[in-house]
Amino acid sequence: MVVSIYNTLTREKEEFRPIEEGKVRMYVCGPTVYNYIHIGNARPAVVFDTVRRYLEYKGYDVNYVLNFTDVDDKIINRANELGEDVFAVSDRYIDAYLEDVSKLGVKKATHNPRVTNTMQEIIAFIGSLIEKGYAYEAGGDVYFKPRAFEGYGKLSHQSIDELRSGARIQIGEKKEDPLDFALWKGAKEGEISWDSPWGKGRPGWHIECSAMAKKYLGETIDIHAGGQDLTFPHHENEIAQSEANNGKTFANYWMHNGYININNEKMSKSLGNFVLTRELLEQHDPNVIRFFMLSVHYRNPINFSEDLLESAKNSLDRVITAYQNLGHRKSSSTNLDKDQHHWTEKINILKQRFEAEMDDDFNTANAISVLFDLTKEANVYLNGTHTSESIIALFQETMKSFLEILGVNLQSEKELLDEEIESLIEERNEARKSRNFTRADEIRDLLKEKNIILEDTAQGVRWKRG
Numbered sequence: 301m302v303v304s305i306y307n308t309l310t311r312e313k314e315e316f317r318p319i320e321e322g323k324v325r326m327y328v329c330g331p332t333v334y335n336y337i338h339i340g341n342a343r344p345a346v347v348f349d350t351v352r353r354y355l356e357y358k359g360y361d362v363n364y365v366l367n368f369t370d371v372d373d374k375i376i377n378r379a380n381e382l383g384e385d386v387f388a389v390s391d392r393y394i395d396a397y398l399e400d401v402s403k404l405g406v407k408k409a410t411h412n413p414r415v416t417n418t419m420q421e422i423i424a425f426i427g428s429l430i431e432k433g434y435a436y437e438a439g440g441d442v443y444f445k446p447r448a449f450e451g452y453g454k455l456s457h458q459s460i461d462e463l464r465s466g467a468r469i470q471i472g473e474k475k476e477d478p479l480d481f482a483l484w485k486g487a488k489e490g491e492i493s494w495d496s497p498w499g500k501g502r503p504g505w506h507i508e509c510s511a512m513a514k515k516y517l518g519e520t521i522d523i524h525a526g527g528q529d530l531t532f533p534h535h536e537n538e539i540a541q542s543e544a545n546n547g548k549t550f551a552n553y554w555m556h557n558g559y560i561n562i563n564n565e566k567m568s569k570s571l572g573n574f575v576l577t578r579e580l581l582e583q584h585d586p587n588v589i590r591f592f593m594l595s596v597h598y599r600n601p602i603n604f605s606e607d608l609l610e611s612a613k614n615s616l617d618r619v620i621t622a623y624q625n626l627g628h629r630k631s632s633s634t635n636l637d638k639d640q641h642h643w644t645e646k647i648n649i650l651k652q653r654f655e656a657e658m659d660d661d662f663n664t665a666n667a668i669s670v671l672f673d674l675t676k677e678a679n680v681y682l683n684g685t686h687t688s689e690s691i692i693a694l695f696q697e698t699m700k701s702f703l704e705i706l707g708v709n710l711q712s713e714k715e716l717l718d719e720e721i722e723s724l725i726e727e728r729n730e731a732r733k734s735r736n737f738t739r740a741d742e743i744r745d746l747l748k749e750k751n752i753i754l755e756d757t758a759q760g761v762r763w764k765r766g
């Protein structure tokens with residue numbers, strides 16, 4: 301089946317057809333690094349990592365680019381506040397970002413370009429836009445003229461007149477038209493700056509992504525993604541700059557994730573209603589946070605609450621427990637199971653359903669329900685008298701592959717606990733052999749406390765989580 305993607309540009313689900321057979325060029329707008337990220341900021345990281353994982357599962361080679369805006373007014377202000385160098389601030393928050401998202405199971409990007417390492421390409425891009433008549437210099441700044449670009453407003457579905465009526469020129473701005481936006485900002489005295497044909501300064505936010513996408517992915521890319529708030533003006537402006545300059549479609553599919561809200565209001569730094577990802581990571585298993593984020597379709601809002609996290613934890617526990625119980629049962633399988641064909645068929649249907657949900661604009665919420673159905677079937681299977689190793693392996697393999705697509709890591713603390721359980725059982729067996737019943741009972745009680753059920757069978761002690 302072909303993957304279909306909801307494209308913000310056309311407001312329709314479209315079949316995904318890559319530019320190059322078997323390859324995907326994907327650009328995700330990354331953070332402005334002046335603070336630790338809140339879980340709202342972590343949502344695009346997790347959502348688009350899942351898109352990437354699924355495309356890789358489908359056999360695509362994904363060139364995944366996520367940039368860092370490492371120079372910007374907010375970073376400069378923060379550096380001034382802290383009495384630090386701009387680079388000290390941006391380096392610290394880039395490291396923190398990478399640490400946080402990697403805990404959430406986000407794979408390393410193919411490229412993580414930084415604005416300050418792309419300065420020459422950005423300056424050349426701006427120069428070319430001036431040459432082509434789309435931009436002009438004004439007192440050390442350079443502005444882009446949206447009115448010169450036919451099609452401005454197509455992503456956010458607004459007409460240029462509508463947009464112009466809402467725009468104002470702020471005091472101190474040197475632009476000709478309220479809609480014009482800065483490509484280059486002349487530096488104030490003593491501010492961090494780069495040399496350019498228009499004097500010392502630094503780039504505007506929008507031009508960075510146009511230049512970085514071109515450098516790492518070429519003039520036309522497959523998927524461009526980011527949070528919903530980036531649609532306008534950021535992505536609209538990226539389209540205008542790139543298409544004006546390159547004379548080609550900039551991106552074929554535009555994807556935008558919905559917000560994480562608190563009390564139905566967007567979580568944001570400016571409102572102060574945020575939960576830092578690193579603080580949440582101290583209180584919850586990263587798998588649970590990820591599972592919670594994916595339990596809602598990526599375009600829908602999530603209203604953050606501890607209850608939702610708790611319910612994600614319970615659901616994920618059920619899945620992992622079933623996976624582990626399958627593992628323990630493997631060695632004691634009788635292999636007398638006569639219904640192998642029936643079970644193989646059942647598992648295959650669930651696999652197809654999972655893929656169909658993911659093919660349908662990466663519907664992780666419905667894909668997770670299929671994972672729950674698989675879990676239920678696994679439990680039904682384990683309740684039977686006879687099991688076969690091959691069906692157990694098929695259940696495990698399928699579960700593992702679903703979890704891998706979702707980016708949930710099975711190598712969690714629970715795996716370690718398994719070893720502890722096995723060694724406690726071993727110790728209990730030894731204790732019984734040497735008639736040390738006090739110790740044997742102690743271990744049995746300890747396991748019981750941890751909700752581990754022991755069954756004495758002809759094949760030896762079998763255990764499972766209750």
Ligand SMILES: Nc1ncnc2c1ncn2[C@@H]1O[C@H](COP(=O)(O)OP(=O)(O)OP(=O)(O)O)[C@@H](O)[C@H]1O
Binds near residue numbers: 331340342566
């Ligand atoms: N509450 C949220 N829910 C989902 N995505 C969000 C949320 N807030 C920001 N994002 C996304 O996080 C990414 C990083 O954005 P950026 O670093 O610019 O954050 P920001 O806009 O400074 O955050 P804030 O809105 O808190 O000021 C962007 O793709 C943005 O759309």
Ligand SMILES: [Zn+2]
Binds near residue numbers: 328329330509534538
């Ligand atoms: Zn961008």
